[in-house]
Amino acid sequence: MPAVSLEHISCRFGEVLAVDDVNLDVEQGDFVTLLGPSGCGKTTTLRMVAGLEQNSGGRISIGNRVVSDAEGNFFMPPDRRRLGMVFQSYAIWPHMTVFDNVAYPLRVRRKSKDEIKDRVTAALRLVEMSKYADRPAPALSGGQQQRVAIARALVFEPEVLLLDEPLSNLDAKLRLQMGDEFRSLQKRLGITCLYVTHDQEEAMALSDRIVVMHAGKILQIGAPEEIYQRPATREVAAFFGSPNLLEARVKDTKAEADGSFNLAVEGNGWTGQVRAGQRFGTGENIIVMVRPENVTLGGSHANGNGHAMDWQGRVAQSIFRGSHRSMVVETPVARFNVEAPAFGVAGVGENVTISVPSSATWAIHA
Numbered sequence: 077m078p079a080v081s082l083e084h085i086s087c088r089f090g091e092v093l094a095v096d097d098v099n100l101d102v103e104q105g106d107f108v109t110l111l112g113p114s115g116c117g118k119t120t121t122l123r124m125v126a127g128l129e130q131n132s133g134g135r136i137s138i139g140n141r142v143v144s145d146a147e148g149n150f151f152m153p154p155d156r157r158r159l160g161m162v163f164q165s166y167a168i169w170p171h172m173t174v175f176d177n178v179a180y181p182l183r184v185r186r187k188s189k190d191e192i193k194d195r196v197t198a199a200l201r202l203v204e205m206s207k208y209a210d211r212p213a214p215a216l217s218g219g220q221q222q223r224v225a226i227a228r229a230l231v232f233e234p235e236v237l238l239l240d241e242p243l244s245n246l247d248a249k250l251r252l253q254m255g256d257e258f259r260s261l262q263k264r265l266g267i268t269c270l271y272v273t274h275d276q277e278e279a280m281a282l283s284d285r286i287v288v289m290h291a292g293k294i295l296q297i298g299a300p301e302e303i304y305q306r307p308a309t310r311e312v313a314a315f316f317g318s319p320n321l322l323e324a325r326v327k328d329t330k331a332e333a334d335g336s337f338n339l340a341v342e343g344n345g346w347t348g349q350v351r352a353g354q355r356f357g358t359g360e361n362i363i364v365m366v367r368p369e370n371v372t373l374g375g376s377h378a379n380g381n382g383h384a385m386d387w388q389g390r391v392a393q394s395i396f397r398g399s400h401r402s403m404v405v406e407t408p409v410a411r412f413n414v415e416a417p418a419f420g421v422a423g424v425g426e427n428v429t430i431s432v433p434s435s436a437t438w439a440i441h442a
Contacts, residue, residue, distance in 0.1 A: 077104075077139065077140060078101035078102055078103055078104070078137075079102050079103060079104045079105075079106070079138070079139060079235065079236055079268040080100075080101070080102040080125060080136075080137070080138055080236055080268070080270060081100075081101050081102075081135075081136070081137040081138075082098055082099060082100040082101075082121070082125070082134065082135075082136055083099060083134050083135045083136075083137075084097050084098075084099060084133060084134035084135070085097070085098045085099075085121065085124060085131050085133065085134035085135075085136065086098070086131065086132050086133035086134055086292075087117075087120050087121075087124055087129060087130075087131055087132050088132045093292055094117050094120045094292055095117040095120050095121055095124070095131075095292045096117070096291075096292035096293050097133075097134075097293070098117075098121060098134075098289075098292075098293070098294055099294070100287060100294070100297070102236070102268060102270055103268075104266075104268055105266040105267070105268055106268060106269070106284045106285065107259070107262055107269045107271065107282060107283050107284045107285075108269065108270055108271065108283065108284065108285045108286075108287060109271040109272070109273060109279040109282060109283040109285070109286050109287065110122060110270070110271070110272045110273075110287050110289060111273060111274070111276065111279045111286050111287065111288050111289065111315075112274065112288060112289035112290055112315070113274060113290070113315070114274060116289040116290050116291060116292065117289055117291070117292040117293075118272045118274075118287075118289050119240055119241075119272050121289075122238055122240055122270060122272050123240075124136060124144070125138075125159070125236075125238060125270060126154055126157070126159055126161055126238050127143065127144070127151070127152065127153055127154035127157050127159075128154060130144065130146075130151055131144055131146050132146060133146045133147075134146055135147070135148075138157055138158070138159070138235055138236060139235055143156075143157050158232075158234050158235045158236075159234050159235065159236050159237070159238055160228075160229030160230055160232070160234035160236070160237045160238065161229060161237075161238045161239070161240070162222075162225045162226055162229050162237070162238070162239045162240070162242045163225070163240055163242070164240050164241040164242060164244055164245065165245070166221045166222060166224070166225040166242070166245075167225065168213045168216070168221050168224055168225060169213060170212075170213050170214045171213075172212075172213055173209065173210055173211060173212055173213065174200070174205060174208045174209050174210070174211050174213060174216070174224055175196055175200070175209040175210060177213055177224055177228055178196045178199055178200060178224060178227045178228045178231050179192050179196045179231070180228065181228060181231055181232045182195060182196070182231060182232055185232060195231050195232075196209075196227075196231060197209075199227040199228075199230050199231040200227055202227065202230065202261065202265075203223040203224070203226055203227045203261070204223070205220065205223050205224060205227060208220065218245060218246050218247075218250065219246060219250050219253070219254055222242060222243070222246065222254055223254075225242065226242075226258065226261075230265075230267070235268065236268045236269070236270060237262075237267050237268065237269045237270075238269075238270050238271075239269060239270070239271045239272065240272045241272055241273050241274070243255055243273075243275075243278065244273075244275070251278070255278055255281055255282055256281070258282070259281070259282050271283070276315065276316050276317070279300070280300040280303075280304060281300075283299075283300055284299070285297060285298060285299060286298065286299070286300055286303045288303060288312050288315065290311055290315075295308065295309055295311055295312050296308040296309065296312050303316070304316055304367075305367075305438065306353055306438055307365065307438065307440060308440065309440060309441070310363055310440055310441075313363075313365045313438075313440060317367065317368065318368060318413045319365050319366065319367055319368070319413075320365070320366040320367075320368065320371070320410065320412050320413055321363050321364070321365055322343055322363065322364040322366065322409065322410055323343060323344065323361070323362075323363060323364075323442065324341040324342060324343040324350075324361075324362055324363075324364050324439075325341065325342050325343075325359060325360070325361055325362070326339050326340070326341055326356045326357065326358055326359060326360045326361075326362060326439075327339075327340040327341060327342050327347075327358065328340040328358065329352075329355050329356055329357075329358070331355070336351055336352065336353060337351070337352040337353070337354065337355055337356070338350075338351060338352075338434075339351070339352050339356060339362070339439055341362065341364065341439070343364075343409060344409065345408055345409060346385065346387070346409050348383070348385035348434065348437075349383045349434045350364050350434055350437035350438070350439050351434060351435065351437055351438055351439065352438070352439035353438075356439065360442075361442040362439045362440065362441065362442055363439070363440050363441070363442050364437050364438070364439055365437065365438045365439075365440060366412075366432050366436060366437055367436065368402070368412075368413040368414050368415040369415040370432060370433070370436035371405075371412055371413075371414045371415075371430050371431070371432055372430065372431050372432075373403075373405075373414065373416055373421055373422065373428050373429070373430060373431075374428075374429060374431065383433065383434035383435075384431050384432065384433045384434065385431070385432050385434070386429055386430070386431045387407040387408070387409055387412070387429070387430050388407065388408075388427065388428075388429055389405040389406050389407035389408075389412065389427070389428055389429075389430055390405065390406050390425065390426070390427050390428070391403060391404070391405055391422050391423065391424050391425060391426050391428055392404045392405065392406045392411070392424065393424065394421075394423065394424050396418065397418075398418065399418060400415050400416065400417065400418055401415075401416045401417065401418050401419075401421060402414075402415060402416075403415075403416050403421070405428060405430050407430065412430055414430065
């Protein structure tokens, strides 16, 4: 039984349909991320699960309990849903100590003093904040406040933990560190998490599954690698980084033993072989996606099957980024975004050959 189940969920604010017929199951112990640009409906979806917004249509279940059913006119208030929630702002009360902040959910549930002490101590130990129990909340750093917010959300042992962009207020280095620490904690405790972010790298690093949303709808659900390397639509492909999207037409389709397909394609002045997750008809127009990090400078770099595509071009732009260099190479086919080594590559204005192995391509509908 899923820990959270959304069945044909919608939410309307006046004339605006913020969430449109969303279906999603979050399994017990999974870390599922709602990912998308601002205004795509991800936070509204999370708030409907929390009970902070009421769904206009559909049904929401947590475990074996229906918590909201629009058709049946049933709505369970947030405090009865047994959910923990960590907000973007952390919502740490400045007039309380760390201990009192974490103890608050237990006190409103009228737990005994001994139980409160034991459970708060255990929660603070989990997030390595035990020695700060008596410290005033305003005296904490951003990362420490985030740990307190997580401890407070976990202290009453919720069935599901909801997190709304909890790392966005941290600097880049601390955001990476806290994300890794939280993922490790989530795995160790087997916590079911529904997470909201607009940060693609954060979503890929933390998630078991990613739900890509756009304009209130779900575009694709899958593991991070699947979403990134095998997007279902052009919108999903374009949301991650700066992919190269080449227009082409299918000349032939061959089924492979692993269930994928190998397409012989023809573009504007070029031909090649690309991978696909479905059969395309001869003559059908497609888009071929190539990630910048899969474009190499120099001679042909074929895959195990010996298939690669090469183009001649000129370096139009080169930006040093420390660990690598972001380049733009102009070819007769297209302007290619290329992620190259930081040193030892051609400079702006120089002629180069770029190569793409067919194993690093993916075909989607035009």
